[in-house]
Amino acid sequence: MAKVISKFHSWLIIIALLSLNIVEQAASVINATIPGMAKSFPNETLVNIELVTTVVSIFVTIFVLISGVIVKWIGQKRTAILGLVIASASSIIPAIVNNFTAILVSRAILGIGIGLANPLAISLIGVFFYGDQRAKLMGWRSAIAGIGTAAMTFVAGQLLVFSWHAAYWVYLLFIPTLVLFIFVVPDPEKSGALQRQEAEQEKEMAKAAKQGNEVKKNPIGLIILLTLLTFFTLIAMMVVAVKLPTYFVQAHIGTPTDASNVWSAVNLATVVGGFLFGPIYKKLGKYVLPLGLLSAGICVVIVPFASSLWLVYTVSIIDGIAGSLIIPYIFNRISEVSSAKKAPLFTSIALVGSNLGAFMAPYAGELLGMGTNAGLAIMNAGIINIILAIVSLAVIFMLRKATVAKRI
Known part of the structure; x- marks a missing residue:
């Protein structure tokens, strides 16, 4: 039987799920660091420096598909947490190292983390919310992602005043999302949310058929x-x-x-x-x-x-x-x-x-x-x-x- 969720807890879940959508689009928030990195690594071509941004997308695309397989092994919540842990840890490596290869590898690993968590930002909305509320949150997710990405880009720009390394500390903003997922978001497989989702879908399909x-x-x-x-x-x-x-x-x-x-x-x-x-x-x-x-x-x-x-x-x-x-x-x-x-x-x-x-x-x-x-x-x-x-x-x-x- 599904556990009853209070209104306050429901809002915390909404905040967690919507903030996960910010993580999804956060790879580009440090694009302004490219000129500074080019000066720090004069032996690297500009194309290689720009890979710091694009390599993330490549690995996101690959691991978005792998995410579905991992969900079958460890469940949706644990997959999201795994992705967030990988993203949180790898994203700040450029802030503390000055080796270009290490930075590039860390960005690829960031893509792995985002790719694992990315599908869950959407599918978990469908697990916990239904009907008009689910539709509303699907719209909110893109709006909040845009606002959050803009805010992170602004913060990264302010940190850039200190150095291009400092701009990467903006990814510490991943941590609150990770904490919320660990302590606030219920485990769909254990809380009965999946069974409730199935029941609600049956109602929706019966209504649609009529x-x-x-x-x-x-x-x-x-x-x-x-x-x-x-x-x-x-x-x-x-x-x-x-x-x-x-x-x-x-x-x-x-x-x-x-x-x-x-x-x-x-x-x-x-x-x-x-x-x-x-x-x-x-x-x-x-x-x-x-x-x-x-x-x-x-x-x-x-x-x-x-x-x-x-x-x-x-x-x-x-x-x-x-x-x-x-x-x-x-x-x-x-x-x-x-x-x-x-x-x-x-x-x-x-x-x-x-x-x-x-x-x-x-x-x-x-x-x-x-x-x-x-x-x-x-x-x-x-x-x-x-x-x-x-x-x-x-x-x-x-x-x-x-x-x-x-x-x-």
Whole structure:
């Protein structure tokens, strides 16, 4: 039988789970240390120095999948704690050593820790929370991750005044999350939370079936479709991020700094969108997905035709809000249809799609822009989102029609 959790304890669990999402995105908060490191290690190429950031992503992608296997051996809470311990210990090594190889290895190990914990930041929300509250928290996770990452970047920047080594002490902020997981988050396998999750899922699926939205549990086909959707969504999103500075220069809209400011506005807008996801999902349900894709796509298509910087700001902010509805929907949907045992693995698969999409964005941008046309690349990225919106809406209607026909 599931243990009753008090309201205060529930809020502590929410804080722990949301703070774990900050860990997920924390690799880039020390990017400003690269120039200082380049001076300290003059025998290393700039490409090697920049690996300090990118090597983390490589190992995150690998160990996101391995996380699902480890969960089967030691459980979800212990896997999250293991990942946090590895991340906490490895992340501060650059603060105390002056050997480049050791620093690079420590960053790879940080990727291992983040990769192990990353899927649990999402799947554990589905374990402890249900229905509208789960949807709300799925939106909150992206918003809090954005705020937390921005805060860590700011703190790292202040520490950078002392030295580039000092900036790495910012990762001590991982420790409170680790403490919360050890002492606050219940063990899903021992507390009865998994059994309660299964019972709540049965209720949700029965309710969905009555509304003509019947879906089988652990539908591998749906998981593959959601993973592909995540992959193409991240490609479209990151192509805009990569090509925006070049487009500003080519089209004489503004400077690369202006492009950076626009993208900062987009990131702030995603925070707003993250908090809005829960209420919007409650009103629109699955139609949130095509709405987010279509709105984001139209906004991105407008960018290359904008004649003023302020119009670019306006459509980019709308794009940020609309785009931040897509990923929370995907992971909320995975939590809805996955059993307690399968959820970490399915979440891991979708996260691999996300990481691969971000990794492939520079190459996709070149293809979409037919070489060097940044404006064309951005427009085609928007068209990808519009196509995904049409396809997703068609799938929704087809599934609804098939369910109604089966009931008749």
